Amino acid sequence: MTNPQIVSSIIGCVLALIIYWLVRRDHLAPRQALRWVLVASIVLILGTFPIIIDWIGHAVGISYPPIIPVIVGLGAALIKILLMDIQYTKAKVTQDRIVQKLAMLEAELDEIKLSR
Amino acid sequence: MPAMNEQKTIAIVVTAVIQCGYKIIVVDDASSDKTAKQAKAAGAIVLKNIQNLGAWKATQAGLRYANKLGYKLVITMDADGQHDPCDIDLLSNAYCNGADVIIGSCTERGSTGRHIAWQFFKRLNGLNVSDITSGFRLYNEKALECLVSKQATMLEYQCIGVLLMVRNIKLNIVEVSVPMKEREIGVSRIFHSWIAVGYYLLYSGLLSLSKAFPTKKERYMNRLTGLKNVD
Numbered sequence: 464m465t466n467p468q469i470v471s472s473i474i475g476c477v478l479a480l481i482i483y484w485l486v487r488r489d490h491l492a493p494r495q496a497l498r499w500v501l502v503a504s505i506v507l508i509l510g511t512f513p514i515i516i517d518w519i520g521h522a523v524g525i526s527y528p529p530i531i532p533v534i535v536g537l538g539a540a541l542i543k544i545l546l547m548d549i550q551y552t553k554a555k556v557t558q559d560r561i562v563q564k565l566a567m568l569e570a571e572l573d574e575i576k577l578s579r
Numbered sequence: 580m581p582a583m584n585e586q587k588t589i590a591i592v593v594t595a596v597i598q599c600g601y602k603i604i605v606v607d608d609a610s611s612d613k614t615a616k617q618a619k620a621a622g623a624i625v626l627k628n629i630q631n632l633g634a635w636k637a638t639q640a641g642l643r644y645a646n647k648l649g650y651k652l653v654i655t656m657d658a659d660g661q662h663d664p665c666d667i668d669l670l671s672n673a674y675c676n677g678a679d680v681i682i683g684s685c686t687e688r689g690s691t692g693r694h695i696a697w698q699f700f701k702r703l704n705g706l707n708v709s710d711i712t713s714g715f716r717l718y719n720e721k722a723l724e725c726l727v728s729k730q731a732t733m734l735e736y737q738c739i740g741v742l743l744m745v746r747n748i749k750l751n752i753v754e755v756s757v758p759m760k761e762r763e764i765g766v767s768r769i770f771h772s773w774i775a776v777g778y779y780l781l782y783s784g785l786l787s788l789s790k791a792f793p794t795k796k797e798r799y800m801n802r803l804t805g806l807k808n809v810d
Contacts, residue, residue, distance in 0.1 A: 552733065556733055559632055559732050562630050563626075563640035563732075566606065566626035566627050566628050566629070566644075567626060569626070569627060570624055570625060570626045570627075570644065
């Protein structure tokens with residue numbers, strides 16, 4: 464095993480450990496953690512066996528295979544950030560509507576109290 | 580009527596509206612002063628937001644409550660005394676002549692820069708309204724139905740977004756000229772700094788462009804009032 468291989472496998476392992484710890488300490492819900500487990504496994508596998516990237520590069524005709532994980536990673540990050548913004552919009556609308564609803568219910572309660 | 584830190588004017592406005600024979604809902608948008616108390620003492624129904632939502636979403640809280648109480652006609656106005664409650668009759672008279680949304684407009688106010696911006700947005704979104712920022716409006720039942728939707732909660736300002744929404748479900752918007760007083764106390768919340776103005780311009784520009792082409796009315800209406808929006 465070459466030095467870069469060792470470093471990237473260590474990164475993969477550390478990532479997996481951090482995710483394990485986050486789930487254990489209730490900082491991350493298992494649903495979200497599953498995706499990160501997938502990411503950690505990919506880092507670990509590709510870090511330990513970089514030859515896989517060379518095979519893929521050869522198969523699809525990319526002359527500089529190490530760029531593949533970079534492009535795929537950036538693309539995935541971009542999509543994820545966009546999805547997060549959509550989720551944020553939804554969450555914000557829900558939160559604002561709850562604030563409105565709370566104000567409405569409070570006023571309704573006051574009216575009922577007054578009429579009794 | 581949305582209100583935030585308007586304790587100096589709120590009681591006067593509320594009393595005047597009640598004297599004209601209307602019911603009034605004041606939405607206190609997380610004020611740090613006695614706005615809510617003053618409004619309540621003056622005889623208004625008061626909704627208190629626990630978090631500041633901004634003028635439009637505060638207005639929407641009021642619209643939702645009016646809709647829940649079963650009101651068919653709702654008039655929105657500013658709490659700072661810019662609009663004269665006696666002019667409500669002007670709007671309701673115009674409503675009798677047939678329209679779904681009436682805007683009490685005052686094109687004399689505002690700086691030259693603001694007028695240029697209004698004209699620009701008018702060209703961009705094809706909205707035939709000269710005073711887009713006026714908060715003095717009358718909405719009927721049909722308009723109310725779409726303005727209480729979740730999609731309307733996504734908007735930040737009541738000007739362009741709300742009007743485009745109403746336009747896109749093919750409702751009739753009519754403008755009536757009303758006199759408006761200059762704001763005496765406090766500053767405009769939307770235009771408090773140049774950065775805020777810049778943000779407003781970019782926001783409205785994008786909104787105008789993205790909603791410029793009217794969609795199919797029925798489909799849009801279904802999206803607005805679909806089952807998912809029942810809460």
